[in-house]
Amino acid sequence: MPKTKQKKNKKLSFDLIVVGAGLAGGTAALSAARKGLKVALIERGQTPGGKNYFGGTVYTHALEEVFPDFWKRNPPLERPVTEAGYWMLSETGMTRITVQGGELLKNPADAYIGMMAKFNAWWVEQAQAEGVFLIPKTLVVDFIRDARGAIIGVQTDRPEGEVYAPVTIICEGVNNILTQKAGLIDHDLRPETVALVVKQLISVPAEDINARFGLPDSDHGLAVSVIGDISLGLTGLGFIYTCKSSVSLGVGVDLDVLDNHHARPYDLMQRFLKHPQIAPLVAGGQMMEYGGHLIPEGGWRQMPKLYGDGVLVAGDAAAMVNALHWEGTNMATVAGKLAGEAAFEAHQRKDYSAGSLKVYQDKLNDSFILRDLRQYRNFSHFLNTHHDFMDVYPGFINTALGKFFSGFGQPKRQLYRDILRSLTRRKPLLRAVGDIVSFGRTIIGW
Amino acid sequence: MNMKSEKEIRETEKVRQIGEELEPVFVDDILMSLKYYVDEEQAHLKIKDSEACKTCVGRGCLYFCPVGVYSLQADGTIQVGYQSCIECGSCRIRCEKDNIEWKNPRGGFGVAYKFG
Numbered sequence: 001m002p003k004t005k006q007k008k009n010k011k012l013s014f015d016l017i018v019v020g021a022g023l024a025g026g027t028a029a030l031s032a033a034r035k036g037l038k039v040a041l042i043e044r045g046q047t048p049g050g051k052n053y054f055g056g057t058v059y060t061h062a063l064e065e066v067f068p069d070f071w072k073r074n075p076p077l078e079r080p081v082t083e084a085g086y087w088m089l090s091e092t093g094m095t096r097i098t099v100q101g102g103e104l105l106k107n108p109a110d111a112y113i114g115m116m117a118k119f120n121a122w123w124v125e126q127a128q129a130e131g132v133f134l135i136p137k138t139l140v141v142d143f144i145r146d147a148r149g150a151i152i153g154v155q156t157d158r159p160e161g162e163v164y165a166p167v168t169i170i171c172e173g174v175n176n177i178l179t180q181k182a183g184l185i186d187h188d189l190r191p192e193t194v195a196l197v198v199k200q201l202i203s204v205p206a207e208d209i210n211a212r213f214g215l216p217d218s219d220h221g222l223a224v225s226v227i228g229d230i231s232l233g234l235t236g237l238g239f240i241y242t243c244k245s246s247v248s249l250g251v252g253v254d255l256d257v258l259d260n261h262h263a264r265p266y267d268l269m270q271r272f273l274k275h276p277q278i279a280p281l282v283a284g285g286q287m288m289e290y291g292g293h294l295i296p297e298g299g300w301r302q303m304p305k306l307y308g309d310g311v312l313v314a315g316d317a318a319a320m321v322n323a324l325h326w327e328g329t330n331m332a333t334v335a336g337k338l339a340g341e342a343a344f345e346a347h348q349r350k351d352y353s354a355g356s357l358k359v360y361q362d363k364l365n366d367s368f369i370l371r372d373l374r375q376y377r378n379f380s381h382f383l384n385t386h387h388d389f390m391d392v393y394p395g396f397i398n399t400a401l402g403k404f405f406s407g408f409g410q411p412k413r414q415l416y417r418d419i420l421r422s423l424t425r426r427k428p429l430l431r432a433v434g435d436i437v438s439f440g441r442t443i444i445g446w
Numbered sequence: 447m448n449m450k451s452e453k454e455i456r457e458t459e460k461v462r463q464i465g466e467e468l469e470p471v472f473v474d475d476i477l478m479s480l481k482y483y484v485d486e487e488q489a490h491l492k493i494k495d496s497e498a499c500k501t502c503v504g505r506g507c508l509y510f511c512p513v514g515v516y517s518l519q520a521d522g523t524i525q526v527g528y529q530s531c532i533e534c535g536s537c538r539i540r541c542e543k544d545n546i547e548w549k550n551p552r553g554g555f556g557v558a559y560k561f562g
């Protein structure tokens with residue numbers, strides 16, 4: 001008896017292990033530490049955030065759910081989103097459908113543009129201040145299980161690198177290697193359900209950004225999705241976000257189509273940057289950073305089981321992304337928070353079995369996360385089978401509006417006929433109407 | 447591989463040409479903006495069977511990798527410049543012969559984004 005006790009003392013043990021210090025992991029660790037659990041947050045990168053990547057925008061509702069005093073903490077964010085919408089590119093032209101004012105005038109705004117590496121690092125610092133023990137530069141390679149197969153700890157790549165805890169929350173991001181090892185999903189990511197996104201951050205002086213994007217000052221920011229000519233008709237889309245004194249521009253395409261079309265992501269990116277409507281926006285700018293990352297877009301249909309004996313999974317690792325709305329950070333943070341709370345409740349019950357940890361799934365069911373993902377469950381498939389939304393329609397809208405606003409002195413009946421023909425040349429009218437109906441059904445979730 | 451309709455094949459052919467026509471980027475230029483802690487002792491990416499690459503039809507790795515880690519050698523094998531990998535995971539799931547042994551770099555190594 002004394003012998004085993006001695007052995008136990010040597011073991012590095014915690015109440016909870018969280019793997020991955022992204023927004024999901026940082027929040028999971030924080031919410032459990034807040035309830036009094038002893039939490040180890042293990043991150044393979046040099047520092048939290050160094051491996052993580054996004055467009056992008058973070059959403060106030062999720063930030064305030066974790067930190068009610070969020071704005072007093074001086075978060076490193078770039079600009080509020082005061083203009084949002086779609087830019088549709090044709091080969092040389094562009095149609096912008098954006099909103100500003102109204103709903104987007106709130107203070108604080110609903111969404112803020114940020115840089116992931118910086119924001120993520122700050123986020124985890126907040127968690128450390130509340131007692132989370134960060135173990136950086138450490139890769140988790142496998143799990144430690146008890147005789148019944150329940151997960152009771154992790155094996156890291158450090159010498160004698162076992163860490164023990166009755167619950168582990170996997171927040172490893174899109175490459176769900178551990179989620180598979182934990183037995184929560186039986187197959188790897190499918191290339192047709194992930195998008196590969198590349199991005200460039202380009203420095204442009206703040207005054208130039210404001211002038212070029214029509215923003216009154218640096219307390220205004222633009223966040224748009226770009227569709228049409230950008231992805232060469234492949235299933236994909238781009239984005240533009242204005243930071244304080246840099247612009248973030250990216251292109252994402254379904255992974256399974258890139259090689260089929262011999263398209264290299266960085267060549268697509270360059271083509272986007274050279275588009276006649278885009279190039280002037282970043283003219284004279286210096287590239288500050290290039291990068292790339294996968295987005296799990298399979299959503300509901302590609303989700304793993306969310307809990308097992310001694311284990312939970314949250315964030316990108318669980319495919320918690322709503323691709324149409326660029327919502328990933330808010331799902332990661334809120335799911336992380338709920339997972340941390342579920343781990344705490346399991347400790348109160350002293351029951352770490354799947355049955356006890358299932359409370360996490362119940363919490364997610366009540367949140368926007370599973371409701372939205374269920375509603376959008378057909379969306380990824382829809383885009384794969386309706387390429388025209390990426391290509392034909394944006395081009396048509398540009399031609400149609402171009403004709404409408406330039407057809408001076410032309411008989412208007414003829415003008416409308418021309419416009420209609422520019423659609424039907426691209427697509428039979430009935431099919432087009434059918435597409436629009438099924439798009440509606442997909443996002444309403446019928 | 448899933449079956450493609452005649453129309454899809456035609457579309458594929460069309461786009462394939464455009465893909466080839468894209469103005470090529472000199473990858474080293476974009477890599478200059480990235481910071482890495484290179485693991486000189488261990489490569490986290492390996493080709494399992496270099497012979498298999500010689501008969502690979504798509505050679506997708508030459509296209510989808512966002513930093514051009516994979517390059518074709520004169521003998522038909524593939525060279526892996528793991529040092530510039532940004533760990534996106536594309537090759538892990540897209541190599542058509544499942545011929546890439548993919549691991550995360552050891553703790554502390556690999557890409558380190560400054561901005562993200």
Ligand SMILES: Cc1cc2nc3c(=O)[nH]c(=O)nc-3n(C[C@H](O)[C@H](O)[C@H](O)COP(=O)(O)OP(=O)(O)OC[C@H]3O[C@@H](n4cnc5c(N)ncnc54)[C@H](O)[C@@H]3O)c2cc1C
Pocket residue numbers: 019020021022023024025042043044045048049051052053054055056057058059138139140141171172173174178197198199250293294295314315316317320321326327328329330332550
């Ligand atoms: C280009 C792009 C644009 C996006 N734009 C937006 C946007 O505008 N708005 C939005 O809300 N969302 C956006 N998203 C999605 C959003 O960024 C993600 O959904 C979210 O950041 C996921 O957080 P996470 O914590 O689950 O994963 P990650 O941020 O990927 O964190 C995973 C962490 O786990 C660590 N890790 C992995 N394996 C191990 C291991 N074995 N051992 C130790 N550590 C490990 C990694 O190093 C990493 O730090 C975008 C994504 C991309 C790629």
Ligand code: SF4
Pocket residue numbers: 493498499500502503504505506507508516524540541542543544545546
């Ligand atoms: S895709 Fe895979 S099998 Fe084909 S050449 Fe590349 S590494 Fe080799």
Ligand code: SF4
Pocket residue numbers: 491510511512513514515516530531532533534535536537538
């Ligand atoms: S993980 Fe991504 S960046 Fe690294 S080699 Fe594979 S495709 Fe290229």
